[in-house]
Amino acid sequence: MILNTKMTSFMSLMMMLCVCLSAKAAKNGQAIVKENCAPCHETGVMEAPKMGSKSDWEPRLKQGYRNMVKRAVDGYKNMPAKGGNPLLKPEEVAMAVDHMLVKAGLVETDQPTTDKKSATDKKPPTKKVEKDATKAIVKAVKKKPKKTANSFNRLMKSKSDWNPPPQEDGIHDPDNESTYMLQTPREAFSDIDKNPFGNHVDWVKALNKGLIDPRFDRLDPEKSGILMDLNIIREVKGSMPDVVYPHKQHTQWLDCSNCHPSIFIPQKGANSISMASILMGKQCGVCHGKVAFPVAECRRCHSLPKQKTDLAR
Amino acid sequence: MKSVIRVSCGILIALTFTLFEAEKTNAEYGDIVMNNYSAKAEMRPVVFPHWFHRIRFQCKVCHADLGFKFQAGGNEINMLKIIDGEYCGACHNGEIAWAIENCNLCHSAKPGTPTQVHDSTIQKLVAPTFATDKQSKQ
Known part of the structure; x- marks a missing residue:
């Protein structure tokens, strides 16, 4: 038993040593490229700029060195964030980019300026600027938005908190490597109209504009459902505008059987609906307040102003 | 009269408390955490991102065709059913979406997160929001 514990502690020590050693080795741009970038950039699969190919790298460098490193850190098109290795630090990614630029013959050396005095003379003056830019990017990636007295509002999220990446959303485990492989909502929503509530995007607009094309059928992308264009008007008590329920926007997403007859009896006047039950997740609240736009957007349902004569009664 | 004030004060305090609790997570609207069996099986709970799926499929595909009930944790999904092609397994089979061997892509929630939307x-308004700091540190 004692031997066993000794063995395990020895093993763990060895493993720690290995980790330390590998961490040290990873400081080298060439090694980082070999371990993380080479599988795609060596062969040029999936439109990756090929190592050593000046024509592949030049147009990308022209878009700005900062931009290049940022895309390598955050991911861009087929390129996964940090080349798919979440353990890499942003500065290590920048080193890898530097190394590949050297290979492409666009930068003369990727060694730090202090290492080779002779090299500094030959280097283009832009190199120093590029190094500063790398530092700025690393700082920007690491920087967290500063909270000030005015940013306090316990009921509202600031815009910078909208659609955070999974590792920062508070429910995904940042210690799980796969968390970093998931698509980030910000990337998915980049083209879609913004909305103050819910996912902070207007799903109906996105659908009608054709920005998203959710399948009607699990297997067949060509199949489409039948839309029902029938508005139901519900007169409400109090001074709120009456509710217009559009079947059209609902049948764009749902099947009749989703709501009828289990949630709503398909008969005029047969359903007694209240805001209290909606808030508690019943009736409209089965979806609205969970996935469809929340009840905070009163006027999206209460949209038909009452006649003045109605109010007088 | 006094008791009414006392009760309403209590409700107010409870409400503020839950609101503060809610601030702790910044999860995407409609993200569902399922922890029916995961914790017992020593796996991370599952995160189901509604937003990701609704970009690709209409609600009816899962909620009408595949029979998902509109209730977080109410479908009693387990890996056996998924392997048999039910629920998530109808798509996560390596043909429509990536297959089940990518365990940690779904089982990606912080350990100890309870089932919730x-x-x-x-x-x-009411339900407990997130595992308290104590729980998440464990």
């Missing part, structure tokens, strides 16, 4: 109205 994140950012929902109910969560904000």
Whole structure:
């Protein structure tokens, strides 16, 4: 038993040593490229700029060195964030980019300026600027938005908190490597109209504009459902505008059987609906307040102003 | 009269407390955490991102064709059913979406997170929101 514990502690020590050693080795741009970038950039699969190919790298460098490193850190098109290795630090990614630029013959050396005095003379003056830019990017990636007295509002999220990446959303485990492989909502929503509530995007607009094309059928992308264009008007008590329920926007997403007859009896006047039950997740609240736009957007349902004569009664 | 004030004060305090609790997570609206069996099986709970799926499929595909009930944790999904092609397994089979060997892509929630719909109205108003700091540190 004692031997066993000794063995395990020895093993763990060895493993720690290995980790330390590998961490040290990873400081080298060439090694980082070999371990993380080479599988795609060596062969040029999936439109990756090929190592050593000046024509592949030049147009990308022209878009700005900062931009290049940022895309390598955050991911861009087929390129996964940090080349798919979440353990890499942003500065290590920048080193890898530097190394590949050297290979492409666009930068003369990727060694730090202090290492080779002779090299500094030959280097283009832009190199120093590029190094500063790398530092700025690393700082920007690491920087967290500063909270000030005015940013306090316990009921509202600031815009910078909208659609955070999974590792920062508070429910995904940042210690799980796969968390970093998931698509980030910000990337998915980049083209879609913004909305103050819910996912902070207007799903109906996105659908009608054709920005998203959710399948009607699990297997067949060509199949489409039948839309029902029938508005139901519900007169409400109090001074709120009456509710217009559009079947059209609902049948764009749902099947009749989703709501009828289990949630709503398909008969005029047969359903007694209240805001209290909606808030508690019943009736409209089965979806609205969970996935469809929340009840905070009163006027999206209460949209038909009452006649003045109605109010007088 | 006094008792009414006392009760209403209590409700107010409880409400503020839950609101503060809700602030701890910044999860996407409609993200569902399922922890029916995961914790017992020593796996991370599952995160189901509604937003990701609704970009690709209409609600009816899962909620009408595949028979998902409109209730977080109410479908009693387990890996056996998924392997048999039910529920998630109808798509996560390596043909429509990636297959089940990518365990940690779904089982990706912080350990100890209970089953719930994140950012929902109910969560904000009444239900306990997130594993307390104590739990998440464990």
